[in-house]
Every structure is written in structure tokens, then in C-alpha cells.
Amino acid sequence: xMRNVDFPTFAGRWTxxxxxxxxxxxxxxxxTLDDVPVVAFRxxxxxxxxxxxxxxxxxxxxxxxxxxxxxxxxxxxxxxYDGTGxxxxxxxxxxxxxxxxxxQALGCExxxxxxxxxxxxxxxxxxxxxxxxxxxxxxxxxxxxxDWGVHWSRAIQTMLDVAHIPFVHPQTIGVAFGRALGTNPxxxxxxxxxxxxxxxxxxxxxLETPGGAAARDAGWLAFxxxxxxxxxxxQKKPDARSLLLIWCVPLTATTSRMIVLSRRNFGRFSPIxxxxxxLTPMILAEDRRNMVTAxxxxxxxxGEEVSVPTDAPTIAFARxxxxxxxxxxxxxxxxxxxx
Numbered sequence: 001x002m003r004n005v006d007f008p009t010f011a012g013r014w015t016x017x018x019x020x021x022x023x024x025x026x027x028x029x030x031x032t033l034d035d036v037p038v039v040a041f042r043x044x045x046x047x048x049x050x051x052x053x054x055x056x057x058x059x060x061x062x063x064x065x066x067x068x069x070x071x072x073x074x075x076x077x078x079x080x081y082d083g084t085g086x087x088x089x090x091x092x093x094x095x096x097x098x099x100x101x102x103x104q105a106l107g108c109e110x111x112x113x114x115x116x117x118x119x120x121x122x123x124x125x126x127x128x129x130x131x132x133x134x135x136x137x138x139x140x141x142x143x144x145x146x147d148w149g150v151h152w153s154r155a156i157q158t159m160l161d162v163a164h165i166p167f168v169h170p171q172t173i174g175v176a177f178g179r180a181l182g183t184n185p186x187x188x189x190x191x192x193x194x195x196x197x198x199x200x201x202x203x204x205x206x207l208e209t210p211g212g213a214a215a216r217d218a219g220w221l222a223f224x225x226x227x228x229x230x231x232x233x234x235q236k237k238p239d240a241r242s243l244l245l246i247w248c249v250p251l252t253a254t255t256s257r258m259i260v261l262s263r264r265n266f267g268r269f270s271p272i273x274x275x276x277x278x279l280t281p282m283i284l285a286e287d288r289r290n291m292v293t294a295x296x297x298x299x300x301x302x303g304e305e306v307s308v309p310t311d312a313p314t315i316a317f318a319r320x321x322x323x324x325x326x327x328x329x330x331x332x333x334x335x336x337x338x339x
Contacts (some may be wrong), residue, residue: 004104007053007119009325010034013226014107014128016114016259019143023048023115027092028072030063032251034119039063040108041083044070049083049119050108056087056101083108084122087277111135112261113143131230131245133263141262142277146284150291152227152256153299153325155248158316159229160221162205163189163310168290172283173233177207182211189310199225199320203313223317226324233264240266244280250322254297260284 037053053073064075085105090096103135107118107125112134118125133139144313166178190231191205206218233242242264249257
């Protein structure tokens, strides 16, 4: 029996990997997740299934094979597997014990228009929990994915940075922020950060003038461990809610997939909100340059980069990353904070 593959840095976690539309009945879909090749397919009932993309026989990628009646047939020798990884057929070997052969199955679910994988054996996968705008009805929006040459830690840290919004996104989500800052050039970014037991946090922020009066722009963001965040988009109507949900998924040590869901509880068929959905790729593209040029690409230990008070969310993430992914804080330098 071939030993199971371990996910080297991101083991034991649920993550979206693609839009559900990437998984077409009767076809395989190949992905790489944390440097582990994965194949997904739909079984005879249409349910999404996922295996490590390696045949236990001679290690050929199963994604090269065919889906026949909901079973995955290896292209090399025709060995066939179901969604649990059980071998169902070994051609030309009538006496072969299929029960002794098993491909490595992964937890696999579809939720909110996304295909989710568990980075570990399917039998060990805990229940998948997702944010409210995915779990509940009455939310609308689109899905955008992009693959970039950046470590996932730097990608999510960049997304959690509030102070960059008026400078990187002046024509999109930073319009109001930039206008308020232009009117009040001496304004400060006031914030309150509430930490959670799992290492996540939520930060409310607002612009304040030197006299203490709040400027017009305000908002919130939240970090959802280990690699997701949400950003609130202010709306004029009190019951209207709009936000971006973002995952920075590790594909390899140097490549990440940005998965962005724009979600709102209004305007399912209204042209203006639909137009806003189409702006999401533009908003995402505006962040690319700063992500892919950061050096080092992986978030360094806290203290190795200069920080200021407006960096509260990015420092909080760096500390979380150090605790949970082995990136130790540099001693004796505190946070190298300025101000």
C-alpha cells in the first residue's frame, strides 16, 4: 500500500480551490494545492470528489485519465477508482485484490459556488463551516480567481492592509477614502481591533480630522484564519450590506490563487450592482504589482519590517502567521514601530 501524501505547510485545513463551474461532469479537473497535485471529478450522482493526483500503481497522474460512469480510470493501465479512493477494477488481472489498492481521497464539498478541499484524508475532515454570506440565502454576486507569483502569507497580509486603499484603489473601492483624505490631508486612520480566540480579528476603522471629528469614510475588515478575509463596502441604506470575501490559497511555495467573492444582499438584477461585480477583477488587479514585487515574498518575522499604527491588522496577521506556521518573531526589536 502506497503511503499517503502529506501537505507540507497547510495540512488539516479546508480551503476553496476553484469555482464549482470548473468541475464539469464527465471530465477531470487538475489542481495543485500546497505543492500537492489534486484531481477532482463528479461521481455518478454529480457529487464532487477529490483524490491526490497519483495512481497507487505507477504514480501516473489520474487527471490524465477518463471519468466513466462516475469512476476515474487511470490513463496508464486502466485501473479505476471511486470517490473514496477505493479501487474498483484492475484490467487484465482477474485474481488481483482490488481491496488492497486505494488512492488517497480528500475531503471535498461544494458551497457558495466554490469547490472546497480539505488538506488531509477525507475520513479526518471536520465539518466545513463557511461565512454567513455563503451559508445563507439572499446573497448575490460573482466569483473572480487569479493565480499570482506570491507566497500566500504576503498575499493575505496585503489584502488586510487598510492604509493602502486610497493609493492603490483610487478609482474603485478607494474613491471615497481618497476624496476624504484629499479634503483632510492631516487626517488620521483611527481604528479598533477585536481579537478572537482562533487568531482571527475584526477591525473597525475611520478617518478622523485633527480636531477629532470623523471624516466621511469608514469601514471594517476581518481576518478569518488561516488565509481568508472580508472587507465591508459602506452602503447608504442601513439594511444594505455589501462585502468582498477573499481567500489567498497556497498552490506552490511561490504561487497563490486569489479567490474573491463579491457578495451583497440587494440588487440581484439591478444593473448598477451587477456592474460593480464586474469591477472586482479590476480591484484585484490593482493589488498585483505590490504583492508580486514584495521581497521577501513570505511574510518575515514581526520586527524585520518597519511598522506604524495603521499597520495594526498586518502586524496582527504576522503574529498569527509566526505562531501557526513557524515564522518566529525577531527578538529584541519589538515591532520596529514608528509612531
